[in-house]
Amino acid sequence: MKAIRISAIGERLTQEEIPEPTPAAGEVVVAVRAAGICHSDAHYRSGIGSLARLPMTPGHEVAGIIESVGPGVSRKRIGERVCLHYLITCGECRYCRRNIGQFCPDVSMIGKDRDGGYAEYICVPEQNALSLPDDIPFTHAAVMMCSFVTALHALRKARFTEGESVAIFGVGGLGVAGIGLSTALGASKIIAIDKNSAKVEAARSMGAIGINASETDVVEALMDHTGGLGVDVALEFVGLPVTSKQAVQSLAVQGRAAMVGLANAPTPVDMYKDMIGKEREIIGVSDHLPNEIDELIALVQQGRLDIAPVTSKTVPLDETAVNEVLDELDDYRGKAIRTVIEIE
Numbered sequence: 001m002k003a004i005r006i007s008a009i010g011e012r013l014t015q016e017e018i019p020e021p022t023p024a025a026g027e028v029v030v031a032v033r034a035a036g037i038c039h040s041d042a043h044y045r046s047g048i049g050s051l052a053r054l055p056m057t058p059g060h061e062v063a064g065i066i067e068s069v070g071p072g073v074s075r076k077r078i079g080e081r082v083c084l085h086y087l088i089t090c091g092e093c094r095y096c097r098r099n100i101g102q103f104c105p106d107v108s109m110i111g112k113d114r115d116g117g118y119a120e121y122i123c124v125p126e127q128n129a130l131s132l133p134d135d136i137p138f139t140h141a142a143v144m145m146c147s148f149v150t151a152l153h154a155l156r157k158a159r160f161t162e163g164e165s166v167a168i169f170g171v172g173g174l175g176v177a178g179i180g181l182s183t184a185l186g187a188s189k190i191i192a193i194d195k196n197s198a199k200v201e202a203a204r205s206m207g208a209i210g211i212n213a214s215e216t217d218v219v220e221a222l223m224d225h226t227g228g229l230g231v232d233v234a235l236e237f238v239g240l241p242v243t244s245k246q247a248v249q250s251l252a253v254q255g256r257a258a259m260v261g262l263a264n265a266p267t268p269v270d271m272y273k274d275m276i277g278k279e280r281e282i283i284g285v286s287d288h289l290p291n292e293i294d295e296l297i298a299l300v301q302q303g304r305l306d307i308a309p310v311t312s313k314t315v316p317l318d319e320t321a322v323n324e325v326l327d328e329l330d331d332y333r334g335k336a337i338r339t340v341i342e343i344e
């Protein structure tokens with residue numbers, strides 16, 4: 001089968017012919033129909049993110065059709081439309097039993113620890129192949145598997161409820177998902193912050209209030225937009241100390257900041273002024289849960305969340321096209337549209 005793989009760090013991905021996977025007991029082989037090209041794939045290529053081995057087929061945002069099943073899996077699943085939960089867990093440890101499999105000591109991720117979806121076929125445990133309704137296109141399902149479901153997990157961890165205000169730091173794939181989900185779940189006000197004017201415009205076109213961080217004092221602007229109260233929930237998707245601090249300082253009384261962006265340095269927080277005096281909370285967010293994928297699918301099916309605006313760009317399973325998209329993701333000035341590999 002054809003696969004586009006990372007063979008050396010810092011080098012372009014190359015197209016290879018590798019054997020089609022065969023499913024072991026409890027596994028299914030999925031014919032890939034769509035695989036999202038994620039910013040973290042660009043990080044794996046450049047070496048900012050680390051892979052378990054080389055060569056590796058990246059791609060953790062995958063949807064397709066079950067092609068074959070291993071022993072112990074019902075043959076009725078062959079032909080089923082599915083989307084893939086990208087974390088493979090033991091299912092038995094204390095964390096798996098509590099449905100927080102992202103902390104499983106044996107966790108592995110498709111496209112990082114084992115071959116992913118930049119290929120014609122992928123092999124995963126049966127329980128990772130979640131049923132995808134007929135009315136959701138594969139390309140939409142692919143991007144739902146990463147940025148959208150992680151943004152939903154962030155909102156759930158922040159205990160967001162209808163009618164609350166939300167600030168979104170960073171309008172990349174996660175930020176765009178955060179805006180769409182906050183709208184779908186009934187936020188009273190959504191304020192998106194980025195230092196890139198094209199991304200601020202993208203946020204405005206989705207109905208958010210846009211703040212350009214390179215032009216204005218972010219905390220002051222957020223206070224102005226909320227009548228001096230601050231926001232109920234802040235989603236931090238950038239991971240810089242400056243944006244992390246702004247996310248905390250822009251919170252209302254009892255506001256919650258969900259930290260998703262991977263910070264490169266510690267963030268100093270004034271414990272009394274920034275936290276205690278207003279009973280604010282800082283909440284760590286890591287990946288997402290399989291049941292949140294089901295919740296996301298329901299939101300799309302109910303027509304409350306539209307994935308179409310962020311998946312308008314598709315490329316074939318082609319070495320040159322995929323590398324070009326990764327180049328665009330490396331370039332911060334790129335637009336907030338997600339690109340998906342589509343296999344007809």
Ligand SMILES: [Zn+2]
Nearest residue numbers: 038061146147
């Ligand atoms: Zn991703």
Ligand SMILES: [Zn+2]
Nearest residue numbers: 090093096104
């Ligand atoms: Zn486990």
